[in-house]
Amino acid sequence: MTQSVSTPEPVRTVRKVRKPSLGDRLAEQIPRLVVSPTLLIAVVFIYGFMLWTLVLSFSNSRILPSYGFIGLQNYERLFGNERWTVAITNLAIYGVLFVVICLAIGLLLAILLDQKIRAEGFLRTVYLYPMALSFIVTGTVWKWLLNPTVGIQRFVRELGFEDFRFDWLVNSDMSIYTIVIAAVWQSSGFVMALFLAGLRGVDDSIIKAAQIDGASRITIYTRIIIPSLRPVFFSAIIMLSHIAIKSFDLALALTGGGPGFSSDLPAIFMYQFSFTRGQMGVGAASAIIMLMGVMAILIPYLYSELRVKKDDR
Amino acid sequence: MTVKHSERRYSEVTGRAVLYAILIIVAIYYLIPLAIMISTSFRDMNDIRFGHLIDLPSSLSLEAWRMAWSEVQIGARRQLGLRPYFINSLLITIPAVTISVIVGALNGYVLSFWRFKGSNIFFALLLFGCFLPFQAILLPQATVLGKIGLSGTIPGLILTHVVYGVAFTTLFYRNYYVSLPGELVKAAQLDGAGFWRIFWRIILPLSTPITVVAVIWQFTQIWNDFLFGVAFSSPRSQPVTVGLNNMVNSSTGEVRYNVDMAGAIIAALPTLAVYIIAGKYFVRGLTAGSVKG
Numbered sequence: 001m002t003q004s005v006s007t008p009e010p011v012r013t014v015r016k017v018r019k020p021s022l023g024d025r026l027a028e029q030i031p032r033l034v035v036s037p038t039l040l041i042a043v044v045f046i047y048g049f050m051l052w053t054l055v056l057s058f059s060n061s062r063i064l065p066s067y068g069f070i071g072l073q074n075y076e077r078l079f080g081n082e083r084w085t086v087a088i089t090n091l092a093i094y095g096v097l098f099v100v101i102c103l104a105i106g107l108l109l110a111i112l113l114d115q116k117i118r119a120e121g122f123l124r125t126v127y128l129y130p131m132a133l134s135f136i137v138t139g140t141v142w143k144w145l146l147n148p149t150v151g152i153q154r155f156v157r158e159l160g161f162e163d164f165r166f167d168w169l170v171n172s173d174m175s176i177y178t179i180v181i182a183a184v185w186q187s188s189g190f191v192m193a194l195f196l197a198g199l200r201g202v203d204d205s206i207i208k209a210a211q212i213d214g215a216s217r218i219t220i221y222t223r224i225i226i227p228s229l230r231p232v233f234f235s236a237i238i239m240l241s242h243i244a245i246k247s248f249d250l251a252l253a254l255t256g257g258g259p260g261f262s263s264d265l266p267a268i269f270m271y272q273f274s275f276t277r278g279q280m281g282v283g284a285a286s287a288i289i290m291l292m293g294v295m296a297i298l299i300p301y302l303y304s305e306l307r308v309k310k311d312d313r
Numbered sequence: 314m315t316v317k318h319s320e321r322r323y324s325e326v327t328g329r330a331v332l333y334a335i336l337i338i339v340a341i342y343y344l345i346p347l348a349i350m351i352s353t354s355f356r357d358m359n360d361i362r363f364g365h366l367i368d369l370p371s372s373l374s375l376e377a378w379r380m381a382w383s384e385v386q387i388g389a390r391r392q393l394g395l396r397p398y399f400i401n402s403l404l405i406t407i408p409a410v411t412i413s414v415i416v417g418a419l420n421g422y423v424l425s426f427w428r429f430k431g432s433n434i435f436f437a438l439l440l441f442g443c444f445l446p447f448q449a450i451l452l453p454q455a456t457v458l459g460k461i462g463l464s465g466t467i468p469g470l471i472l473t474h475v476v477y478g479v480a481f482t483t484l485f486y487r488n489y490y491v492s493l494p495g496e497l498v499k500a501a502q503l504d505g506a507g508f509w510r511i512f513w514r515i516i517l518p519l520s521t522p523i524t525v526v527a528v529i530w531q532f533t534q535i536w537n538d539f540l541f542g543v544a545f546s547s548p549r550s551q552p553v554t555v556g557l558n559n560m561v562n563s564s565t566g567e568v569r570y571n572v573d574m575a576g577a578i579i580a581a582l583p584t585l586a587v588y589i590i591a592g593k594y595f596v597r598g599l600t601a602g603s604v605k606g
């Protein structure tokens with residue numbers, strides 16, 4: 001996903017002088033045959049199913065799919081549902097904080113690591129390892145650390161700070177922030193890796209020229225290096241918002257959407273309405289809203305990618 | 314002049330010290346949850362109840378590990394412990410990774426060297442699959458798996474992971490192959506080599522770095538998956554992430570944190586091992602991909 005899409009010169013198949021035999025013509029079709037299963041996947045399992053979900057969102061499906069058309073009723077029920085309002089508000093809070101904090105930590109760590117650090121490989125491994133974990137594992141661990149009666153709160157109190165309070169996990173005003181804490185812990189190292197890769201790709205000659213001109217290190221970073229990382233910012237934001245919108249397992253393992261439904265997220269809402277509460281139509285409607293959310297972020301991104309491509313030519 | 318020089322050296326040294334201090338503190342922040350996880354898994358419940366959060370185990374007890382692996386009752390399941398879930402995860406992950414990586418490599422090969430009319434559109438269509446929120450296909454996929462009789466089975470989960478993983482593997486290979494010189498293939502064609510021969514003899518031997526990247530990516534994605542695992546499985550085919558979540562949330566009576574932590578490590582161990590052994594490749598691949606593009 002991070003790789004930029006570019007189109008080099010196509011490789012032309014060599015024209016044979018003699019008349020093509022049946023075997024040759026068959027051979028010419030091999031590339032198409034090879035990709036055809038994937039084409040089927042794309043058309044049926046991605047686009048076909050998206051349309052199917054759209055149809056379900058206009059239907060009277062409850063526990064099982066059914067196809068009685070009921071117009072926008074599911075959407076009306078969805079947006080009339082207080083739980084959904086809480087879920088999308090939570091997603092906005094969580095999404096913005098998650099993306100911004102990950103970008104800040106990731107960029108800072110990448111810049112610090114780029115100063116010819118001795119144990120860079122080791123530190124990088126340490127910063128990046130949470131990304132190898134399942135969100136369920138992360139949720140399980142942080143659920144314990146953030147539990148006021150056994151985790152960090154108790155630990156700090158035992159150190160002598162008896163008034164210390166850190167009960168966000170069981171506080172319905174704050175529970176959504178615990179998801180931010182755990183998610184940032186898990187993903188910020190990954191953003192660091194993206195930025196570090198970007199920093200290594202910055203043209204050295206420009207930096208050398210600036211140094212000769214007497215620019216300070218801070219100026220070089222703020223004026224030259226960080227602006228040149230624009231594409232990295234862009235793809236990091238896309239990937240992080242995408243993770244945020246899909247967030248399901250982490251919230252489920254950490255807070256279960258609670259206390260009450262105070263830390264509910266659209267993905268949990270969608271799953272529960274579709275699979276456990278027998279309101280498939282409403283679940284499908286919520287899935288379509290989530291899809292539209294992703295598209296709203298993605299389309300400007302793809303658009304700018306394609307435009308850049310045209311300018312290159 | 315000499316005074317100024319040494320002053321400057323002095324500030325440079327403190328600067329480095331501060332830099333290292335920050336980097337080490339951050340490293341500790343990332344490591345603490347893992348350290349606590351490991352130490353807790355070796356403690357017994359008395360030790361946890363009366364000891365500190367951050368404390369070495371007073372005695373090395375393997376009890377929690379045994380419980381998590383093969384003794385704890387999870388839900389209403391007859392087989393105990395995480396072991397059956399772990400085996401399910403292996404049975405799902407290994408074929409799904411293998412198939413999706415092979416298909417991705419072939420797709421990437423075609424899309425880079427054997428373009429046809431519409432191949433770019435095909436690639437663009439597929440690209441969206443990388444960003445698809447799976448909620449948007451969850452209900453139809455459940456229906457289709459039911460219709461073809463794969464509902465709640467391991468093959469059903471394998472199929473699902475392959476179908477929604479191919480977009481990623483194709484993207485990886487395509488972007489990697491595009492950076493290889495096209496002359497390689499042209500020269501081989503002039504020598505009379507065909508589609509498969511060029512792939513086996515020329516392209517595949519060059520593909521090791523991107524294969525490592527694709528395998529690591531797919532392996533972590535599929536092993537760590539929870540959404541498909543919970544939506545499309547039956548108790549008999551649930552992966553380890555679902556097992557862990559059920560274990561943590563279904564324990565009655567006092568919560569046994571040591572067992573929970575041991576279980577979490579068991580669920581995390583394969584991906585952590587892959588990452589520690591081959592993590593270098595992951596970053597290298599990331600770099601190669603984003604720079605060469």
